[in-house]
Amino acid sequence: MEQLAVLPANLTGHLQLTLVAMFLGVAISVPLGIIAARVGWLQQFVLGAAGIVQTIPSLALLAMMVPILAALNLQSIGYLPAIIGLTLYSTLPILRNTVIGITGIDPVYTEAARSVGMTPLQQLWRVELPLALPVIVGGVRTSTVWVVGMATLSTPVGATSLGNYIFSGLQLRNYTAVLVGCVVAALLAQLLDTLIRWFEQGVRTRKRVPVVVALLICGALYSWAGASLIPRLFESDTRPITIGCKTYTEQYILSEILSRQITARTGLETTVVSSLGSTVAFDALRAGDLDVYVDYSGTIWATIMGRDVTSQNRDEVLREVDRVLADAYDVQVVGPVGFENAYVLAMRRDDAATKNIRRISDLVRHAPRLVMGGDYEFFGRPEWTSLRDQYALEFESRRTMDGSLMYQALAQSEVDVISAYSTDGRISTFDLIMLEDDLSVIPPYDAIILVSDRLRIENPKVVEALAELVGTIDAAQMRDMNLAVNREGRTPAAVAADWLSVLPPLPPR
């Protein structure tokens, strides 16, 4: 039931993305296909380009839009990158089918069309398009089903969609949510596919009813989507305080805490953009499309600043991150939340005991017979490179998987070592031990609250409210909250509310 409460928002968001992207896709691809069908070199070029776009993994295509739009000074997270990515993705099937539909017409009909005295435009409208219609519509249907599916991947670039169910559901181990997301997306794809089929059949057999019904339902869907989309386009100045949230449990809880704290202290409206990709959040904050989110000092240090990851002093890193972000990135560090959430290597307790492993150094000689599991980022991060090089770690094989599935995989002995997060409640749930980083290779990972320059200047009160959170959550408390969500199945919002209610009262202002 809880899941159904957010259905209208997620479904509306999903519809907006799908319908707008399909509208643009058809509006671009059909005319382009018509032109390309006549111009040989253009046909090669256009189909080639669309084919290349298609081979880019869809999530990567969406994620790439964020830095590109940020560089162009445009809205870098939310609808714009999602719409552009989806529209690009929708083009190939429509384009290809338009070209095939038109070039595939029997030349007898085009010769007949010319011989009865049609102008090229009359020939297109009266003969070529009607004859190519079934093929073109086939392309639109393929494209629609793809776009409905791919729109779930808009969540990590900050657009609300049915993907919110799937991404947060996977992280919070709420499989009902995942299921709701998938089923609703599948139903939506079916519905749109059916409407297009009715429309095409109606046009082809000249029956009014299916055409009218399909158009009415489509019109209703567009008005529903437009009703909430259009007002938003005009209120960009008064948007709520926008809080970012990456795709794991802790981030869902922290973003709720930030949101509630801001509303409680300033009365301002807030909105949480959840399940963002890691660097997507930072890029969006820099571009001013996010106002605030929590990141980790070591991540900024290693990934954004590109510094050497080994043996760094915790306070030193904090000070340096603070300075560099303010100077070079126009991002303000409000302060550390109080806990560290480091990358740690974790193993099953019994397995580690048998092999007598407590430190990473102990792991080295067993590693060639062990399988290492990591989240999507880990093996690409400098921390891994430096672990591997400093300890001379060489595993039998490495497997990349979703962070939420990694723990399960370790518990079931699918892998032997994982890149865990030190505050993750599942470390105790699955009875894992964290290996000591005895060479101090992994940098400190203080959770820090980051705000955009724009927020600092326009809304100093919000920054003050956030400053009250500095130093308030220690590692044990964070781990407990994560557990409450992951093991007890409570919502991040409820856990956040509980925690804020026991926050010590503030000194009078």
Add this chain to the structure above:
Amino acid sequence: MIKLEQLTKAYGDRNVVDQISLTVKRSELVVLLGTSGCGKTTTLKMINRLIEPTAGSVCLDGVDTSQIERYELRRKIGYVFQQVGLFPHMTITENVGVTLSLLGWSDTRIHKRVAEVLELVELDPEVMRNRYPTTLSGGEQQRVGFARALTAEPSLMLLDEPFGALDPITRDRLQVSFSRIKQQLSLTAIFVTHDFTEALVLADRIVVMREGCIVQIGTPRDLITKPIDGFVKQMVSTPIRQAKIVEALLASGGAV
């Protein structure tokens, strides 16, 4: 009246039609006769500019056709070809009335005219009106093809082996119908075929073509009695010889 002067089409170095000159008088039916690849279809298509000539000119009723928009020219010329090319997504009425609708006629006028033309080609307008081409037999389709070419009262008809794909019985019926329509409407027409018998039946004059050039022009009788060379003689004598064989068989009681 239609006048071709020095009409030439070259593909690369090769002239598929080489300096053809020909005048077709009002109400005259001229057959272009020749084997495959002799340039007869190319000549025909240069008249309504489905193919643009490389050199030479075509004058229709005193107007140089290269000076008119192609689509306007084609609305004045009826064109019938072997594959018929009825539009499969349009009803018979829409197919037959297509040129009229391009000319901006109202639907009621188009309906009335389509009914007249369908009757002319011996089809029942009531039965045919709302049917689609795929539901028609080959012979019916070609009748509709004729109707489509005739609706806008063209000053010239171009026919490219219109009966080529039909079985002999249907072909015979359509030839008879066509002869009657031609008389009734006093059509000016150029008719392409490789079938000398068909040419004999329909033509006022026959133009024999070979390798892009005109070999001989004359009435059917001229060709039979005064063939200009061995090629024409062979072309003319083949059907006559075949007819004689059939006659002999019938006389001896060997056939049927």
